[in-house]
Amino acid sequence: xxNKEFFKRDTLIVAKDLLGKIIVKNDNGIIYKAKIVExxxxxxxxxxxxHTFGDRKTERNKIMYEDAGTVYVYQTYGIHFMLNFVTxxxxxxxxxxxxxxxxxxxxxxxxxxxxxxIYNELTxxxxxxxxxxxxxxxxxxxxxxxxxxNNLFNQSFFVEDDNSIFNIIIxxxxxxxxxxxxxxxxxxxxxxxxxxVSVLKK
DNA sequence: TTCTAGATTTCCT
DNA sequence: GGAAATCTAGAAC
Numbered sequence: 449x450x451n452k453e454f455f456k457r458d459t460l461i462v463a464k465d466l467l468g469k470i471i472v473k474n475d476n477g478i479i480y481k482a483k484i485v486e487x488x489x490x491x492x493x494x495x496x497x498x499h500t501f502g503d504r505k506t507e508r509n510k511i512m513y514e515d516a517g518t519v520y521v522y523q524t525y526g527i528h529f530m531l532n533f534v535t536x537x538x539x540x541x542x543x544x545x546x547x548x549x550x551x552x553x554x555x556x557x558x559x560x561x562x563x564x565x566i567y568n569e570l571t572x573x574x575x576x577x578x579x580x581x582x583x584x585x586x587x588x589x590x591x592x593x594x595x596x597x598n599n600l601f602n603q604s605f606f607v608e609d610d611n612s613i614f615n616i617i618i619x620x621x622x623x624x625x626x627x628x629x630x631x632x633x634x635x636x637x638x639x640x641x642x643x644x645v646s647v648l649k650k
Numbered sequence: 651t652t653c654t655a656g657a658t659t660t661c662c663t
Numbered sequence: 664g665g666a667a668a669t670c671t672a673g674a675a676c
Contacts (some may be wrong), residue, residue, distance in 0.1 A: 488668070497668070501663065508660060526658025528669045545668055583669045623668055626663065 450600070450607045456516035459535040459542040463489040464637045466533070466544060468612045470552070473589050474604045478557060480589050482579065483610070486548035486638035486645050488621045490532070492541045495635075497627035500541035511597050512541035519605065521586070521596040528583030529592050533600065533607075547622070547636070549585045550644045551578065558588045581646045615640040619649045 450469065455462055466484050473480040490498040492512075499509040499522075511520040512534055520532040520543050532543040551558050555567040562584065563574055570578070579585040586592070600606050619636045638645045 490668075496663070499661090499663090499668080504661090504663080506661065522668085523659055524667055525656095525669050526660085526667095528657095530668060532668085547668085577670090581669070587670095621668075626666080627668095628663095 450609060452515070452517045452601065454517075455533060455535050455600070456537065457535065459489045459491055459544060460635065462533075462535045463487040463544045463635070464616060466546075466607070467616060467637055467639055468610050468614060470608045470610050471546070471549060471589070472606055472608055473591070475590055478554065480554050480558070481552040482549040482585070482589065483552060483612075484546055484548075484607075485550050485642045486546075486636070488545040488547055488637075489635040490543050490545060491635070492536075495627075495633070496630040497621060497624040497633070498541070498543075503541075505541075509541065512543050513539050514597070515599075517600045519595050519598045519600060521591060521593050523593065524583075529586040530582045531586050531591055531595075545582060546585065547582045548638070548644050548646045549579045549589075550642060551588070561590055562588050576643065578644075580644045614642070617649055622647050 466487050469484050471482050492500050493503045500512050514534050515538040518534040531546045534543045536542045559567040579588045617638050617640050618634050620632050621636045
């Protein structure tokens, strides 16, 4: 299990180091395991793309001010949940958004969560799109606001290390067209040639 | 394979 | 009121 010291570091380093790590979620005995293949860093008060830009603290984003290893889940467009891991010391409101994962087990359960049918009945299009986006992976792993404010240091939801070798691509973040000077910041990281990545570099 | 509208919570960026 | 750290179905090509 990755400990608090892992998350209590520079957010860009945590975002990069989370690639290849394994998210483990235990839903009453159903144990999901999935590899993190794409992340984005949100750098707190100076990052116009972050919810906490300008040190704005709201009911929604107050979890970002918590200590390293806290789970921040919020809803966007009214329907999609986004999964984030808080980094840095308490009151430094930075976090890493998990943008894509590669399922390692529970393919039928994940398929039911996403499309209401087992994996073998999915179209090839559905298989390719099963967890390649931040709103998709939360639905696949049955993640919602119940996890908001929890930490990553318990047996029901945590991240574990893995020794896989891969190359990393660095790119600008997705879906922040409003963020002016922050639009082009190279704060997105993903595993090269992994088919579950949401958006490839142009 | 690409486009569009519509889903609807939280905060006004 | 309007947009958001997004996704889907249905249509067109």
